[in-house]
Amino acid sequence: MKLTADMQRVVMEQRLGFVATVTPDGEPNLSPKGTTIVLDDAHLMFADIASPGTVANLAVNPHVEINVVDPVVRKGYRFKGTASVHPGGEMYDRGIDALHAHGSSLTRDRVRAIVVVAVTSADILISPAYDGGASEAEIAASWLQRINEAHTSRTETGEHRQT
Ligand SMILES: Cc1cc2nc3c(=O)[nH]c(=O)nc-3n(C[C@H](O)[C@H](O)[C@H](O)COP(=O)(O)O)c2cc1C
Numbered sequence: 001m002k003l004t005a006d007m008q009r010v011v012m013e014q015r016l017g018f019v020a021t022v023t024p025d026g027e028p029n030l031s032p033k034g035t036t037i038v039l040d041d042a043h044l045m046f047a048d049i050a051s052p053g054t055v056a057n058l059a060v061n062p063h064v065e066i067n068v069v070d071p072v073v074r075k076g077y078r079f080k081g082t083a084s085v086h087p088g089g090e091m092y093d094r095g096i097d098a099l100h101a102h103g104s105s106l107t108r109d110r111v112r113a114i115v116v117v118a119v120t121s122a123d124i125l126i127s128p129a130y131d132g133g134a135s136e137a138e139i140a141a142s143w144l145q146r147i148n149e150a151h152t153s154r155t156e157t158g159e160h161r162q163t
Contacts, residue, residue, distance in 0.1 A: 001042065001119055007077050008038045010068055012102065014076070017046060017066040021057035029053050036068060037102050039116060044079060045095050047106060048113040055113060058083045064117055067125065072143045073136055074127035081117040091116060 003011075011017070017036030021029045031054060033046035044066060048055050058064065064083045069076030086092045095114030099106055129139055 001121060003038065003041050003044075003119060003122065007079075007122055008041070010070060010076055011036060011038050011044065014068050014070055015102075017044070017068045019046065019051075019054055020065040020067075021054050022061050022063065023053075023057055024060050029057055033066075035099060035104065035106070036066065037098060039095065039098055042119060044081070044117045044119060045098065046115050046117075047095065047099060047111045048085070048115055049106070049110055051115075055085055055115070058085055058115065066117060069125060072140050072147070074129050074139050074143065075136075076125045078123050078125055079117070079119045080121045081119040083115050083117045085113045085115050087113040 015034055015036060017033050018030055019033050019036075023029055031051060033051070033054075035045075035047040035049070037045060039045040062082045062084065064081055066079045066081070067076060068079070084091075086095065092111075092114045095116065096106070096108055096111060127139070
C-alpha cells in the first residue's frame with residue numbers, strides 16, 4: 001500500500017516507532033526504535049543497533065506491527081507489514097543514506113542491520129481523549145503542560161535520565 005502524506009509526516013516528525021514482533025513461542029515482543037523513518041511511499045525502516053530479540057523473531061516470522069504516535073496531539077498510526085533484515089548490501093547502504101539524509105549521525109559500525117518494512121495496511125490511532133469533543137489544540141496544550149511539569153519536577157528533584 002501507499003503511505004499517505006499525513007502518515008509520512010507523523011513518522012518523520014516523531015522518529016519513534018514501537019515495533020511489535022512475535023517470538024517463536026508465540027509471545028509478544030515490543031520495543032521502541034528511534035530510527036524509524038519513511039524509506040519510500042510504501043516502506044518504513046529502522047536500524048538494528050541493539051535489537052537482537054526483534055531481529056531473531058523476524059527471522060522466523062517476518063510479520064510486524066509498528067505504532068507511531070504523537071504523544072502531544074495524541075494521534076498516530078499503526079502500520080502492519082512484512083519485514084526484511086539487511087545486514088549489508090544495497091538496501092543497507094540505502095538505509096544508512098536515508099538516516100543521514102534525515103539528520104542521523106549514526107555510523108555504520110553501530111548499525112548491525114537495516115530493517116525494511118513493506119507496509120501492507122495502516123490505520124489511524126486517535127486517543128479517546130477526543131471523545132468529549134476537545135480540539136487538537138486543547139489536547140496538545142494540556143499534554144504539553146503535563147510533559148513540561150513532569151520534566152521540570154524531575155530536574156528540580158535532581159533525578160537524571162538513564163544514560
Ligand atoms: C527511545 C528509544 C529508542 C530506541 N531506538 C532504537 C533503535 O532505533 N534501534 C535499536 O536497535 N534499538 C533502539 N532502542 C533500544 C531497544 O529498544 C532495546 O535495546 C530493546 O531492549 C531491544 O529489544 P529487542 O531485542 O526485543 O528488539 C531504543 C530504545 C529507546 C528507549
